[in-house]
Amino acid sequence: xxxxxxxxxxxxxxxxxxxxxxxxxxxxxxxxxxxxxxxxxxxxxxxxxxxxxxxxxxxxxxxxxxxxxxxxxxxxxxxxxxxxxxxxxxxxxxxxxxxxxxxxxxxxxxxxxxxxxxxxxxxxxxxxxxxxxxxxxxxxxxxxxxxxxxxxxxxxxxxxxxxxxxxxxxxxxxxxxxxxxxxxxxxxxxxxxxxxxxxxxxxxxxxxxxxxxxxxxxxxxxxxxxxxxxxxxxxxxxxxxxxxxxxxxxx
Amino acid sequence: xxxxxxxxxxxxxxxxxxxxxxxxxxxxxxxxxxxxxxxxxxxxxxxxxxxxxxxxxxxxxxxxxxxxxxxxxxxxxxxxxxxxxxxxxxxxxxxxxxxxxxxxxxxxxxxxxxxxxxxxxxxxxxxxxxxxxxxxxxxxxxxxxxxxxxxxxxxxxxxxxxxxxxxxxxxxxxxxxxxxxxxxxxxxxxxxxxxxxxxxxxxxxxxxxxxxxxxxxxxxxxxxxxxxxxxxxxxxxxxxxxxxxxxxxxxxxxxxxxxxxxxxxxxxxxxxxxxxxxxxxxxxxxxxxxxxxxxxxxxxxx
Amino acid sequence: xxxxxxxxxxxxxxxxxxxxxxxxxxxxxxxxxxxxxxxxxxxxxxxxxxxxxxxxxxxxxxxxxxxxxxxxxxxxxxxxxxxxxxxxxxxxxxxxxxxxxxxxxxxxxxxxxxxxxxxxxxxxxxxxxxxxxxxxxxxxxxxxxxxxxxxxxxxxxxxxxxxxxxxxxxxxxxxxxxxxxxxxxxxxxxxxxxxxxxxxxxxxxxxxxxxxxxxxxxxxxxxxxxxxxxxxxxxxxxxxxxxxxxxxxxxxxxxxxxxxxxxxxxxxxxxxxxxxxxxxxxxxxxxxxxxxxxxxxxxxxxxx
Numbered sequence: 001x002x003x004x005x006x007x008x009x010x011x012x013x014x015x016x017x018x019x020x021x022x023x024x025x026x027x028x029x030x031x032x033x034x035x036x037x038x039x040x041x042x043x044x045x046x047x048x049x050x051x052x053x054x055x056x057x058x059x060x061x062x063x064x065x066x067x068x069x070x071x072x073x074x075x076x077x078x079x080x081x082x083x084x085x086x087x088x089x090x091x092x093x094x095x096x097x098x099x100x101x102x103x104x105x106x107x108x109x110x111x112x113x114x115x116x117x118x119x120x121x122x123x124x125x126x127x128x129x130x131x132x133x134x135x136x137x138x139x140x141x142x143x144x145x146x147x148x149x150x151x152x153x154x155x156x157x158x159x160x161x162x163x164x165x166x167x168x169x170x171x172x173x174x175x176x177x178x179x180x181x182x183x184x185x186x187x188x189x190x191x192x193x194x195x196x197x198x199x200x201x202x203x204x205x206x207x208x209x210x211x212x213x214x215x216x217x218x219x220x221x222x223x224x225x226x227x228x229x230x231x232x233x234x235x236x237x238x239x240x241x242x243x244x245x246x247x248x249x250x251x
Numbered sequence: 252x253x254x255x256x257x258x259x260x261x262x263x264x265x266x267x268x269x270x271x272x273x274x275x276x277x278x279x280x281x282x283x284x285x286x287x288x289x290x291x292x293x294x295x296x297x298x299x300x301x302x303x304x305x306x307x308x309x310x311x312x313x314x315x316x317x318x319x320x321x322x323x324x325x326x327x328x329x330x331x332x333x334x335x336x337x338x339x340x341x342x343x344x345x346x347x348x349x350x351x352x353x354x355x356x357x358x359x360x361x362x363x364x365x366x367x368x369x370x371x372x373x374x375x376x377x378x379x380x381x382x383x384x385x386x387x388x389x390x391x392x393x394x395x396x397x398x399x400x401x402x403x404x405x406x407x408x409x410x411x412x413x414x415x416x417x418x419x420x421x422x423x424x425x426x427x428x429x430x431x432x433x434x435x436x437x438x439x440x441x442x443x444x445x446x447x448x449x450x451x452x453x454x455x456x457x458x459x460x461x462x463x464x465x466x467x468x469x470x471x472x473x474x475x476x477x478x479x480x481x482x483x484x485x486x487x488x489x490x491x492x493x494x495x496x497x498x499x500x501x502x503x504x505x506x507x508x509x510x511x512x513x514x515x516x517x518x519x520x521x522x523x524x525x526x527x528x529x530x531x532x533x534x535x536x537x538x539x540x541x542x543x544x545x546x547x548x549x550x551x552x553x
Numbered sequence: 554x555x556x557x558x559x560x561x562x563x564x565x566x567x568x569x570x571x572x573x574x575x576x577x578x579x580x581x582x583x584x585x586x587x588x589x590x591x592x593x594x595x596x597x598x599x600x601x602x603x604x605x606x607x608x609x610x611x612x613x614x615x616x617x618x619x620x621x622x623x624x625x626x627x628x629x630x631x632x633x634x635x636x637x638x639x640x641x642x643x644x645x646x647x648x649x650x651x652x653x654x655x656x657x658x659x660x661x662x663x664x665x666x667x668x669x670x671x672x673x674x675x676x677x678x679x680x681x682x683x684x685x686x687x688x689x690x691x692x693x694x695x696x697x698x699x700x701x702x703x704x705x706x707x708x709x710x711x712x713x714x715x716x717x718x719x720x721x722x723x724x725x726x727x728x729x730x731x732x733x734x735x736x737x738x739x740x741x742x743x744x745x746x747x748x749x750x751x752x753x754x755x756x757x758x759x760x761x762x763x764x765x766x767x768x769x770x771x772x773x774x775x776x777x778x779x780x781x782x783x784x785x786x787x788x789x790x791x792x793x794x795x796x797x798x799x800x801x802x803x804x805x806x807x808x809x810x811x812x813x814x815x816x817x818x819x820x821x822x823x824x825x826x827x828x829x830x831x832x833x834x835x836x837x838x839x840x841x842x843x844x845x846x847x848x849x850x851x852x853x854x855x856x857x
Contacts, residue, residue, distance in 0.1 A: 282652075282653070282656045285653050285655060286655075287653070287655045287656040287658075287659045288595060288655045288658065288659060290659065291598075291659050291662070334777065334828075334832075337781070337832050337838075337840070338777050338778075338780050338781055338832070338838070339780070339838075340589070340777050340780060341592055343592070343594055343595050343655075344589055344592075344594045344773055344776070344777055345777070346595075347594050347595055347598070347769055347770070347773040347774075348770070348773055348774045348777050348825065348828065351767050351769060351770030351773070351774070351821055352770065352774070352821060352822060352825040354766070354767065354818075355767055355770065355817070355818035355819075355821035355822050355825075356818070356822060358692060358815060358817075358818040359814065359818045359819065359822065362813065362814055362815065362818075363814070373692070373815075377670075377691055377692075377766075378670055378673075378674075379670075471602075471663065471666055471766070472663060472666070472667055472670070474659055474662065474663040475660075475663035475664055475666075475667055477659070478656055478659040478660050478663060479660050479663065479664060481656075482652050482656050482657075482660055485651070485652065486650055486651070486652070513671070517675075517678070522675075522678060522679075523678060524674075524677070524678030525674075525678075526671045526674045526675055526678075527667075527670045527671050527673070527674040529667070529670070530666075530667040530668065530669070530670030530671040530673075530674065531667070531671050532667070533663055533664055533666070533667025533668070533670075534664060534667045534668045534671055536664065536667075537660065537663075537664025537665075537667065537668070540660055540664070541642075544645065544646055544649070544650045544652075547650075549651075550649070550650045550651065551649070551650060551651055552651040
């Protein structure tokens with residue numbers, strides 16, 4: 001392929017975030033190349049979730065610059081999908097799984113756009129991709145935690161985004177859900193989309209992801225799993241509390 | 252008999268219907284946002300707002316009342332927030348302090364000012380006043396096409412219908428963002444929706460319904476209209492559009508049934524006078540809720 | 554007249570009424586403090602509104618039995634029964650349906666009130682000769698209160714106070730940490746029930762003086778005001794009692810001087826005045842102290 005290089009799907013320059021006077025992120029530099037699948041890893045309190053939220057403007061940014069596809073957030077919103085860690089919603093809300101997925105079509109529907117058979121088919125297709133088509137008409141609270149997580153991923157799929165930001169997509173889900181989510185995400189990447197996920201389980205990093213960003217208040221290391229996901233870099237990220245030997249895990 | 256019905260009952264029934272539906276509509280979303288008591292607070296706070304507006308302008312015009320009630324709502328929001336921060340107490344307690352004090356002030360102003368002699372009195376706030384909103388200029392059904400008679404319709408009818416129409420149209424236009432922001436505020440914000448403005452709009456709609464309904468069903472019975480039909484509908488379905496539609500149906504049922512029972516029920520038992528229509532409407536809406544709680548297919552959480 | 558009432562010199566009956574209002578306010582403040590700490594303040598609003606059908610039905614029953622119908626003890630018995638029914642409905646709605654508690658409170662409150670209003674209009678229509686005057690239960694009135702009524706209110710308040718005094722330790726523990734209280738061998742459900750019964754008691758004796766619409770204020774507002782003064786539960790309950798008592802006492806006195814005005818709103822506004830004074834002048838948490846502190850801090854920073 002020729003032509004100018006595609007801009008990074010997400011780039012952060014000198015990003016700093018404070019909660020009150022407490023610094024959570026300081027001068028983070030990170031660039032997420034398009035068409036790649038990146039894990040953000042780091043110890044508890046390292047600011048991983050905050051990084052995603054700050055990039056999306058959900059928490060105030062103290063300093064720094066955020067660019068999506070070379071543009072500010074407002075211009076790129078339609079190209080971004082975000083799956084929060086265990087969505088903080090009212091599980092008793094009167095919506096069904098398929099209604100939740102259709103919320104992902106909001107940008108194409110707008111306020112009064114007519115919901116057509118094509119929209120419904122799109123929602124069902126997204127549910128199928130996460131293996132939830134049989135549960136389309138269940139009320140959202142009647143699903144298990146893993147099933148709920150898959151529905152929220154389907155909602156993100158329906159958005160038709162090019163960049164997927166996921167906050168701990170595997171936290172507290174069953175094995176079936178984890179493998180379903182992984183294959184969907186890898187399918188997205190193979191289709192050219194960019195995937196960025198906050199991730200906890202170091203042992204699965206090499207199997208699931210192409211690249212890593214090691215984070216502890218600031219970016220410690222960034223790069224392909226083969227070169228950046230090293231014992232030395234992890235030691236610097238986690239200090240003395242390394243939960244698992246990465247080289248062992250890599251095998 | 253027919254002429255009697257048109258003169259005495261038609262307009263109160265219509266006003267009751269519009270009032271019930273105008274309240275039930277925003278009530279659905281207030282309930283889902285765990286803000287049902289906000290409706291309670293608003294309906295109490297409306298009283299001092301209307302009284303002060305009346306004292307200032309000397310008229311009971313729609314705009315003056317809306318403005319006064321809006322100002323009172325703003326004052327109470329500030330008070331609730333101030334008390335919450337200052338005393339470090341939960342919002343429920345701060346709300347309780349605020350709306351009781353505002354209501355007490357409203358009563359005292361009303362009693363002390365003599366505004367009661369003209370248009371407002373404490374009884375209206377406590378009992379509602381549906382029965383008195385009659386159509387004196389009517390002679391029968393044919394009056395519905397008689398411009399002279401139509402000009403004599405009680406102004407509350409036009410006001411209530413307009414408020415309901417406004418809320419219904421706004422609800423229709425903003426349905427999707429409202430549903431989104433109510434279900435998943437974080438997602439709505441990530442989509443770039445103005446969630447603050449949406450919340451504010453919802454509270455404004457509820458306040459508008461409360462003000463307009465005040466003259467018809469009274470301050471406190473407005474709460475029944477805000478809460479009971481949506482609560483009953485919630486127990487009947489797991490789908491939001493259906494829930495809202497059902498709540499409107501139950502509101503209509505309560506309004507018509509309540510008025511008829513209050514107006515004609517005592518006659519069936521040989522009693523001379525009629526009962527409070529607003530009270531009966533609230534009672535009926537409560538009966539609907541009780542039935543839904545006992546038999547509704549979705550009465551329990553999944 | 555007002556000064557005389559304040560100094561308890563407006564005649565033996567008026568004096569008794571003023572003292573009853575004082576006891577009521579004190580009991581409401583103390584019970585309200587625990588209710589507030591348990592975060593159940595608004596439940597009392599549902600209880601209060603749910604008394605209205607009972608008041609009406611008790612009146613009808615007493616008239617049917619050939620009585621006067623206005624006997625306070627009888628009316629309060631009806632009120633208590635119907636409030637218990639309301640409390641039961643509230644429990645059923647929150648335990649056995651998916652409705653959130655605030656919606657259930659609002660529903661019970663408004664429906665029972667509506668039913669009560671229907672019954673009141675029924676009584677008006679029956680024209681039993683003696684106009685019932687039940688409207689005074691909505692916003693409260695000390696006018697025309699009998700000596701027996703005042704004694705009943707004062708006695709009820711005293712009993713409620715004694716019971717709170719007896720149960721103050723378990724009530725505090727349950728409010729602070731129900732889980733720990735269970736470990737300590739207390740039964741939170743039992744003490745929650747006791748607190749509800751105490752609340753019901755205060756609501757009942759407050760019906761005549763403050764009225765069912767605003768009695769909730771006499772439970773909440775003094776407690777919130779007292780929270781400004783102290784971090785200790787016992788002190789807070791006493792301060793809340795003092796503020797509530799003062800509001801009741803002054804409110805009854807004002808009522809004696811300006812007969813047309815319903816007593817309830819006067820007492821509620823006075824209680825709120827108590828909150829405003831607390832918010833301004835309480836040590837440590839009060840606005841004035843905080844303002845002075847900020848200023849002193851700034852001066853020191855400028856000097857440094």
